[in-house]
Amino acid sequence: MKVLFVVSEVEDLVKTGGLADVGKALPLALTELGHEVIIVMPYYRQLAEKFNAEDICPKQTLFSGHNAYEFGIKQLDLQGIKVLAIDYAEFFNRKGLYADNYHAYPDNAERFAFFAHAALKTAQTIEFQPDIVHCNDWHTALTPYFVSIDDTGFFAKSRTVFTIHNGAYQGSHAFRDIPYLQPHYQLHSQLDGDALNYVKMGIRYANKINAVSPNYAQELLTPLGSHYLFEEFQRRQSDVSGILNGCDYSQWDPATDPHITQNYQVDNLSGKKACKADIQKEVGLPQKATIPLIGMVCRLTDQKGFGFILPILEQLMQHKVQLAIIGTGDPDISQVLQNIAAKYPTKCAFVEDFSVRKAHMIEAGSDFFLMPSLFEPCGLNQMYSLAYGTLPIVRAVGGLKDTVMDVSEQPEDATGLVFEEPTGAALLSCIQRALLFYHEDKKQFELVVKRAMTTHFTWKQAAKDYLSLYQSVI
Template identity: 35%
Template sequence: MKKILFVASEAVPFIKTGGLADVAGTLPKYFNKKEYDVRVILPKYLAIPEKYRNEMKYKTHFYMDLAWRQQYVGVLEMVYNGVTFYFIDNEFYFTGAKPYGEIYQDIEKFSFFSKAVLSALPLIDFRPDIIHCHDWQTGLVPVYIKDTFMENPFYHGIKTIMTIHNLKFQGIWDMKTVKDITGLNAYYFAPDKLEAYGDANYLKGGIVYSDMITTVSKTYAEEIKTAFYGEGLDGLIRAREGSLVGIVNGIDYEEFNPETDPYIYKNYNARNFRKEKIKNKRALQKELGLDVNDKKFMIGIVSRLTDQKGLDLVDYVIEELCAEDTQLVVLGTGEEKYENLFRHYDWKYSNRVSANIYYSNERSHQIYAACDAFLMPSLFEPCGLSQLMSLRYGTVPIVRETGGLKDTVVPYNEYEGTGTGFSFRNYNAHEMLNAVRYAKHIFFERKREWNKLIDRGMAADFSWNHSAGKYEELYDRLLS
């Protein structure tokens, strides 16, 4: 039995700010239980819903040195969906309404967390063969293992994997403070280790010291070797490319299932969507105050409203996008300029644009089920999950060819009758607009072809089973 420990700063259903939580919370239950014992450890935030906190059982506690301070470390445990989760408890670090706060506080908080995870291992009776770290918050785990814990035979032979979910976030702070917080030897603060451009960089430490590096799609693994996507670390990524693997994320096919989804107006499946899916469109049109009309081309956007998501392209051609035969439904929050952009067009064209400037899981499911197409023109997208959800619901994705979008959406080819969506290559507003217009043309003029696109999209398998198989191969390779 191979023992794997996921170390992450968030995991569903306990706490979530992004796709990382889906991976850390959902992926473990898809491994082959006969061969892999996969467990997860994360902070016990005060923000975790009380119903889960009440189910956690006390396991142990101890005091740990963090540089010159002594800190309390409590360990709690809970089994959820057949997976064991551990929680590191410390009220000084993990109070507050959100998992992350000011970066200078997070730098200390996740240094504490990384060291506490390793310190707790001998006491929880679980010695992993592999510690699988996720994002910069756990970047110090591979560093500490090679440093502070090296003398203890318990840790000998434990392998580490670093998964980069988004290279933009690296955990950077000034060197003097990080030396003081982490208690690491000055040896580690050199340009070939933790130092980057004069500061200390947690993610860089994780990339340098882990045995393998993964990221969340094959294309993103290639892109981050270049200066444009490399966020200042492309040289290091190229130096370690022999240890770099891209594995695309999945989605939970039980939760995202149009046949059983409790949130949508009318359930349907791959056999009957031609008759039943449209009922979701009519119901959403009615609820949002849009024209109830089957002949409108309904485009959905469910997203953080930020530059990364390509919304400046939308801004540039929004008048053309909101043509009379089109409806646009937006859900999400983010930068004020984009929130106001969509509010303005909701006011200007209230019968064809609906701006929902908040986040609601229920509303997102309704949009995946109701829309004809789903727009994701991202500047960069390590993996992206929304396009996988839209494929699952028979809503045709229109995406830019970057990162995971390029790996998961096959562009429509009308001559070969292949593809699951529409794509454009260059980061250009009119190229995006052309892709939307081409999609509209197929939708209005070639309905049978459109329905075949949906058939192929709904038949594609982006469940976690697929990803879990790839990770199992990686673990086997690392342990052989």
């Protein structure tokens, strides 16, 4: 099969979040299974500074009304996969991908409307006629629409798949602020008031809609979990499915991890104890091997469960426990964490920072990993935690529910601790169960740790599932 993979970021090239992980891993896995994948993405300033790629063909032009958009096509290589980057300096030669200092660019809708169309023009230019055009998140959600109105015949046999990585980000903008789309009068019937919602367009025009875990797909079909798009998903219910993301174990393996003080594996966990002492020292907590350490690395946002965490911190600090949180984001959340860390310096550490090294140190050195998300389409940190024998404490939402089995509910398959209700009381109760489990049943605790370390979610399996989805639409 020929797959045109349209995405706004790709790990190893340019990255702001988990979307980039998929942008790299899924095309690689599909290629390893014998299929031809070409990635199309914007040629951001960060890419230009890193690679200084050459144009592979003369400049191309897209017309919209009386406006002409002349752009170049650069070629990069991602472990043997062809990556074509759309070079339109006015839109992509900027400091950030989507924002400058946390302020979203006001013309993001215009930038990515152009990109969604330019991706198709790129495929035509190099005469790559795809069986599947695979689009990802709101940045590329207009591509299925552009396929549907293409009158060249080039995409007559192409089918479109739209993957939702996080339905909370929908790309909703006032239509009058999107000059590129002004000649598309038919879009007036698609507006909510005066706004065009890009994710809605993806849902309406793609042949298949896919979410990044089976449980998240089910949540999108409910009023509560649909991010206010319930009617849209219900209309396309038979075309909505979920495929669990894989995990890149080449980067997340305690046996080979270069970022941790001592490597370890499932049949010899002694290195994990050294990693615990190392992260305790790193964040300024007492180096006590017998005190359970709960780690957390994330963006400081409500999505990550801080609405449940902050109200219970004082109560949690009354227990024999250490808590280490690393992350940046909402300044109000940051202030509360700083206050608690100052009040309980031997029990709580907060590092307002992010680094790959510290993220790996937390995963390796903690006994538990805290991930009580309000919603979580798939989640990767719980997969990393399992690989490192760090038992996840999660809420039963999205991909967390698909990947973590509770020690009480499913003792034979248990890999962590799970709670349901979106409340601080439910979270505190779950953490207390975790602490009791740690202190009172060392033999069973180690058994669950070892089971967690042998629980893998591979991109090869995910790619096979995507191929089945592609075949179903072809």
